[in-house]
Amino acid sequence: MQPRTLASLAHALSVAPDQDTTLVALGEALMELDRGAVFAVLRYDARRDLLDEVSVATGQVVRRQRIDTTFDHLPPAVQPAVRAGGQFVDLGDKTPDYARLFDLPPVADGVSLSLRGLHVDGHLAAVVALLESRKIFGARTAERFGAATALFELAYGRLVEREGREEAGRTLEGVMQRVHAEYERRLAEVGHQLSRARSEAELGGGRDTTRILELERETSRQTEELRRATTRVSKVEQQVTAAVGQLEQAHVELHRRSEQLRQKTRTLYLLDRMLTLDGSADDPRRLADGLLNLAGEDMQAQRCSLMLLEPGTDTLVIAAVRGVAPNVALGERVTVGQGVAGRVAASREPLLVQDVSDAAAHPLLRDQFFTTGSFISCPLVYRDALVGVLNLTNRARFGVFVEEDVERVRLLALVTALICVNSRLSERLIPALGVR
Numbered sequence: 001m002q003p004r005t006l007a008s009l010a011h012a013l014s015v016a017p018d019q020d021t022t023l024v025a026l027g028e029a030l031m032e033l034d035r036g037a038v039f040a041v042l043r044y045d046a047r048r049d050l051l052d053e054v055s056v057a058t059g060q061v062v063r064r065q066r067i068d069t070t071f072d073h074l075p076p077a078v079q080p081a082v083r084a085g086g087q088f089v090d091l092g093d094k095t096p097d098y099a100r101l102f103d104l105p106p107v108a109d110g111v112s113l114s115l116r117g118l119h120v121d122g123h124l125a126a127v128v129a130l131l132e133s134r135k136i137f138g139a140r141t142a143e144r145f146g147a148a149t150a151l152f153e154l155a156y157g158r159l160v161e162r163e164g165r166e167e168a169g170r171t172l173e174g175v176m177q178r179v180h181a182e183y184e185r186r187l188a189e190v191g192h193q194l195s196r197a198r199s200e201a202e203l204g205g206g207r208d209t210t211r212i213l214e215l216e217r218e219t220s221r222q223t224e225e226l227r228r229a230t231t232r233v234s235k236v237e238q239q240v241t242a243a244v245g246q247l248e249q250a251h252v253e254l255h256r257r258s259e260q261l262r263q264k265t266r267t268l269y270l271l272d273r274m275l276t277l278d279g280s281a282d283d284p285r286r287l288a289d290g291l292l293n294l295a296g297e298d299m300q301a302q303r304c305s306l307m308l309l310e311p312g313t314d315t316l317v318i319a320a321v322r323g324v325a326p327n328v329a330l331g332e333r334v335t336v337g338q339g340v341a342g343r344v345a346a347s348r349e350p351l352l353v354q355d356v357s358d359a360a361a362h363p364l365l366r367d368q369f370f371t372t373g374s375f376i377s378c379p380l381v382y383r384d385a386l387v388g389v390l391n392l393t394n395r396a397r398f399g400v401f402v403e404e405d406v407e408r409v410r411l412l413a414l415v416t417a418l419i420c421v422n423s424r425l426s427e428r429l430i431p432a433l434g435v436r
Helices: 006-015 019-033 079-084 092-101 146-203 209-280 284-299 339-347 356-361 403-422 425-433
Strands: 038-045 050-058 061-070 111-120 123-133 301-309 315-322 333-335 351-353 375-382 385-395
Touching: 006 019, 006 146, 006 209, 019 038, 019 050, 019 061, 019 146, 079 111, 079 123, 092 111, 092 123, 111 146, 123 146, 146 209, 209 284, 209 403, 284 301, 284 315, 284 385, 284 403, 284 425, 301 339, 301 425, 315 339, 315 385, 315 425, 333 339, 339 351, 339 375, 339 385, 351 403, 375 403, 385 403, 403 425
Parallel strands: none
Antiparallel strands: 038 050, 038 123, 050 061, 111 123, 301 315, 301 385, 315 333, 351 375, 375 385
């Protein structure tokens, strides 16, 4: 099993087709944090105020069990916090009792049970239960598991809404079928009675005309009732369709927020890798290449470069490149104020170009091989001092950089500048590059 990072967990949850898959993915994430911990999801039925079912993921298998216990069975002191969600609440010495109530594995001394509410559309929909061993040192698993649980909450809400839409469709279809079948049966029965009465009237010389008129009026009444019922069903269908449309819009918004959270999680993961690289790379060239590769991979830039300010001068030096034009080499100099990167360094403000014609008019680092017509050039500034410039262009799959990307690049540039200053990268690397 590959290590389950927050970024990979977010991706797995965003594409999960059902609840079982999300439970398995969350279980793998928990194993990365604490192999001895166990979690379960308690489904909440708001209409009956019941925790009616518990789901426990063991490896790739999900076990479900009915429990049907009211929410009021939880300790009164923790009920408001669980309903509010957002954080785990420790049950303390009540752990053994509630572990048995929720059909969780038997617990021994030194094990604690924590609960956290999950919300869908602002209302409590489920509760995550986490069993872990108490630790003397270090952060509790419940604290470290919070981010993964927040990602799971988004996926859980998406699947609950989808199941609700499918159930509404099935219910509406069933109601319509029953209404039509009932009225068609009643209409057929009245029609049969009318036909029989007419036959009898013909045989009896028309003496049962009154009965025929009554049956005709009944047939007309039944037909009108069928029309009204059909109209009512049609209106209900329109209301359900509108409600489904609103749910779909909510799902789209939830997906958008989930994607934003996934991107932010990926960026945080990237920052962690950059800081880890800073602590492990003794070779300045390896550090520069590593920082540039991480930034380029995160932004899906096929061509990028890292330029550092030469100490004591107003000259930018190309310290690392990735996929740039053949005529661009390490060690080349650009004066601050000249060219795209030089103007960005002088203004200390990032530059975003999206249009192809603009990109052609302002080639980045004399790169005539633009494929997307979109690039970002961002200054590296630390404590008001210019450190260098980060250039990203030719987004993969012919993508275009947008305003939201600029904010992410700002954050990457800030951390890159911090690492460059802390490691004295300019002083250590530029002399080795020579003059070009």
